[in-house]
Amino acid sequence: MTRPDPIADLPEDAALRHALAAGADGLTPSPAPYAAIVHGGRRLRRRRTATRAGLLGAAVLVPALTLALLPGHRPGAAPAGPASSPTATKVAFEAAHDPGVPDDVRMTKLSGRVSGVSGEILVWLPPQYDDPAYQGKTFPVVELLSGRPAAPDVWFSAAGASEQLKPLVGDGSALPFILVAPQTSRLAGEQDNGCADRPGGPKAESWLTKDVPQLLLEHFRVQPEPQHWALAGYANGAHCATRLALNHPDRYGAAVSINGYNDPATQPGSPVGPEGNPLTLLSHSSPKLAVYATGNPDAQALAAAAHSPTTVTVAPATDPHDIGVWRTALPGAYRWLTQQLK
Amino acid sequence: MGIDDEAEFSSFVQGRWNGLVRTAYLLTGNRHDAEDLAQTALTKVYASWRRVRRSDHPDAYLRRVLVTCNIDRFRKRRPHEHPTDELPEPYGPRQGDASHQVDQRQVLLAALAGLPPRQRAVVVLRYWEDLSAEQTAAALGCSVGTVKSQAAKGLAKLRAFPGLHPLTPAAPLEACHDQA
Numbered sequence: 001m002t003r004p005d006p007i008a009d010l011p012e013d014a015a016l017r018h019a020l021a022a023g024a025d026g027l028t029p030s031p032a033p034y035a036a037i038v039h040g041g042r043r044l045r046r047r048r049t050a051t052r053a054g055l056l057g058a059a060v061l062v063p064a065l066t067l068a069l070l071p072g073h074r075p076g077a078a079p080a081g082p083a084s085s086p087t088a089t090k091v092a093f094e095a096a097h098d099p100g101v102p103d104d105v106r107m108t109k110l111s112g113r114v115s116g117v118s119g120e121i122l123v124w125l126p127p128q129y130d131d132p133a134y135q136g137k138t139f140p141v142v143e144l145l146s147g148r149p150a151a152p153d154v155w156f157s158a159a160g161a162s163e164q165l166k167p168l169v170g171d172g173s174a175l176p177f178i179l180v181a182p183q184t185s186r187l188a189g190e191q192d193n194g195c196a197d198r199p200g201g202p203k204a205e206s207w208l209t210k211d212v213p214q215l216l217l218e219h220f221r222v223q224p225e226p227q228h229w230a231l232a233g234y235a236n237g238a239h240c241a242t243r244l245a246l247n248h249p250d251r252y253g254a255a256v257s258i259n260g261y262n263d264p265a266t267q268p269g270s271p272v273g274p275e276g277n278p279l280t281l282l283s284h285s286s287p288k289l290a291v292y293a294t295g296n297p298d299a300q301a302l303a304a305a306a307h308s309p310t311t312v313t314v315a316p317a318t319d320p321h322d323i324g325v326w327r328t329a330l331p332g333a334y335r336w337l338t339q340q341l342k
Numbered sequence: 343m344g345i346d347d348e349a350e351f352s353s354f355v356q357g358r359w360n361g362l363v364r365t366a367y368l369l370t371g372n373r374h375d376a377e378d379l380a381q382t383a384l385t386k387v388y389a390s391w392r393r394v395r396r397s398d399h400p401d402a403y404l405r406r407v408l409v410t411c412n413i414d415r416f417r418k419r420r421p422h423e424h425p426t427d428e429l430p431e432p433y434g435p436r437q438g439d440a441s442h443q444v445d446q447r448q449v450l451l452a453a454l455a456g457l458p459p460r461q462r463a464v465v466v467l468r469y470w471e472d473l474s475a476e477q478t479a480a481a482l483g484c485s486v487g488t489v490k491s492q493a494a495k496g497l498a499k500l501r502a503f504p505g506l507h508p509l510t511p512a513a514p515l516e517a518c519h520d521q522a
Binding site (some may be wrong): 016017020021022023024025026027029030032033034036037038039041044045048092093094095099103106107144154283 | 348351352354355356357359360363364365367369373376377380381382384385386387388390391400401411446447450451462465466469470472491497506
């Protein structure tokens with residue numbers, strides 16, 4: 001949603017905005033009378049197109065959107081993620097909380113079976129997903145991790161993750177990725193979960209690397225193999241993207257780190273110590289993983305520590321700790337991901 | 343409608359209902375009419391859903407229907423609201439709600455009730471939904487110039503409303519000077 005023009009946005013308007021918000025926010029509406037809306041809407045339409053007898057019999061109410069109803073289905077290959085339960089989770093979508101998020105981004109709340117974490121997940125499907133030409137086709141996935149304590153919405157509002165990808169897909173310079181941005185922070189009211197499973201804290205690592213992928217594997221036409229999956233993050237989310245991808249090469253084939261850092265122990269209050277440093281992880285094993293890191297000393301160090309088949313591409317520096325700068329790093333990251341995930 | 347249309351409409355309703363009722367509350371001044379208005383608007387959107395979802399702007403369409411239905415409501419029967427005689431019904435004293443906040447809301451709604459319906463819609467869409475002048479014009483089916491002049495007139499009327507002193511710029515601005 002666009003901001004009001006600056007001329008009208010005088011300081012005193014803030015008081016009015018505040019008053020209107022106070023006047024409306026406290027209201028708790030009754031549940032939406034969905035059946036009555038549909039009933040009334042059908043009657044209205046019948047009146048408009050009097051002879052459509054077929055509609056009379058169509059008294060099917062759909063109580064909630066289930067993703068299982070989306071067109072097409074994922075062919076063959078069993079999910080490579082954690083074991084699926086016999087009854088697939090029903091997923092209901094709603095609009096994202098941040099009005100700056102484009103309308104084609106949908107939000108759902110998931111109660112993770114593996115982690116026990118309940119959180120929000122924003123999903124964006126490329127326009128090709130519903131294109132008849134792509135019927136039955138499966139899509140690569142980029143999982144976006146926001147920095148602490150930002151909500152996942154920021155990827156689609158300030159960072160423009162979907163709006164920037166669209167033209168690149170349009171001119172063929174990027175693949176039509178499915179973008180998914182899960183909640184990363186305050187999963188259980190904690191200050192910092194370090195994107196890890198820690199005693200006494202939420203199982204953030206399981207949430208991000210098992211439950212969130214499982215949702216996509218069960219309900220969307222995604223390419224199941226890890227070489228078509230990537231984690232991407234900025235700042236604290238960038239560190240998480242690199243570390244979690246190194247820890248879970250069975251799920252991710254690539255990681256994008258925009259202004260990340262290596263040693264989590266340098267972060268005040270981090271529940272993860274130096275054992276979570278990607279440099280330490282790389283000294284123990286070299287999984288099949290491609291990493292794209294924007295150029296700062298930590299990215300250089302990561303490149304120096306990587307051995308085949310792990311590769312690290314150091315990208316031009318994006319220094320300031322600022323969402324606007326991270327935003328500008330995305331097109332380059334998408335082009336690189338297109339080479340990795342195809 | 344196909345099953346996908348139904349599913350998308352269901353998701354649309356789930357996502358928009360609460361916000362829609364809140365906007366309608368500011369437009370109508372009471373919860374009963376607000377829910378009624380929101381339901382009427384969504385019923386009309388349902389009847390045209392296949393066309394609306396293809397338009398890529400279902401939210402803009404929904405807002406336009408909401409505002410139009412509300413203005414119709416004003417035309418058909420005299421509104422039950424009066425700016426000074428009676429305060430609109432509060433939406434229930436919630437636990438822990440400071441009474442002066444409830445009073446302020448009632449005063450705000452009474453002040454809003456003093457605006458003609460289109461002016462009131464301009465104020466609510468511009469300053470509650472944070473729409474741009476262009477988006478507001480689209481919702482009302484009028485020009486951007488009309489939105490700007492109606493917003494200015496509406497704001498002036500609200501500021502002149504006796505009970506709305508806490509909303510005027512005086513307090514926050516003075517506080518800023520004190521700190522400076």
